[in-house]
Amino acid sequence: MTTLLDTTPASGPTLSTTLVEALRNAILGGELLPGSKLRLDELREHYDVSLSPLREALTRLVSDGLVVTTDKKGYRVAPVSADDFRQVTALRLNLEVMALAESIKRGDEKWEDALVATYHRLSRLEAVDRSGDKLPAWERAHRAFHITLFSACGMPLLLRFCNTLHDLGDRYRRLFLATNSPDRNVPAEHEAIFNAALDRDAERACEILRQHLSRTGANLLSVLPEAGTPSGQATRRSTRRRVSPAAQQ
Numbered sequence: 001m002t003t004l005l006d007t008t009p010a011s012g013p014t015l016s017t018t019l020v021e022a023l024r025n026a027i028l029g030g031e032l033l034p035g036s037k038l039r040l041d042e043l044r045e046h047y048d049v050s051l052s053p054l055r056e057a058l059t060r061l062v063s064d065g066l067v068v069t070t071d072k073k074g075y076r077v078a079p080v081s082a083d084d085f086r087q088v089t090a091l092r093l094n095l096e097v098m099a100l101a102e103s104i105k106r107g108d109e110k111w112e113d114a115l116v117a118t119y120h121r122l123s124r125l126e127a128v129d130r131s132g133d134k135l136p137a138w139e140r141a142h143r144a145f146h147i148t149l150f151s152a153c154g155m156p157l158l159l160r161f162c163n164t165l166h167d168l169g170d171r172y173r174r175l176f177l178a179t180n181s182p183d184r185n186v187p188a189e190h191e192a193i194f195n196a197a198l199d200r201d202a203e204r205a206c207e208i209l210r211q212h213l214s215r216t217g218a219n220l221l222s223v224l225p226e227a228g229t230p231s232g233q234a235t236r237r238s239t240r241r242r243v244s245p246a247a248q249q
């Protein structure tokens with residue numbers, strides 16, 4: 001059982017927000033498998049919560065595209081497919097790149113400071129072995145870096161779409177690129193995007209980000225089954241799939 005209340009300070013995020021994050025992480029990391037039925041009783045017991053915050057959390061994840069409703073008022077983890085991934089990648093290539101360009105144009109000193117801090121954390125984690133227990137910290141740092149890159153775009157709606165698309169794309173990477181062999185120097189790409197953003201060179205930063213997303217997209221499509229994905233009755237996976245550093249984008 002995961003007791004969320006123990007980790008939710010009174011002045012911090014609400015229980016529902018904490019629950020959303022816990023469920024999001026379980027879906028992104030593949031602990032909750034694509035297409036699997038989300039049994040409310042099991043989830044209530046696992047997270048030690050009542051039905052109301054659980055339904056609220058699931059509704060938020062439906063709007064983020066990570067959970068779908070069924071015709072019997074139930075919930076499933078959103079399925080995955082090659083077509084869906086192509087759509088996610090195409091949107092990321094447009095919206096994340098647009099948001100980065102705007103961010104570089106509008107970002108103030110506070111944004112620069114946040115970018116320096118998130119890149120510093122990411123590069124420190126990329127300098128050492130990122131597998132096993134160290135992987136969740138890398139995943140958090142990687143997400144924070146990418147989201148900070150476009151966070152100063154000044155358009156809340158665009159920012160929301162970019163956050164959602166980043167998570168949708170990340171789920172595919174974490175689920176399907178576990179054994180892919182390295183074909184590029186990912187830390188060097190992060191460094192190049194960071195330097196170009198700090199130099200306020202939007203054209204260069206956007207071009208490297210485009211390459212960063214495109215290559216991962218191509219790698220993923222080469223291993224993604226065209227005819228859909230396994231869905232099963234099991235709602236939780238007992239062991240986390242180990243993702244190699246090569247899979248990281």
Ligand SMILES: [Zn+2]
Nearest residue numbers: 142146190249
């Ligand atoms: Zn990346």
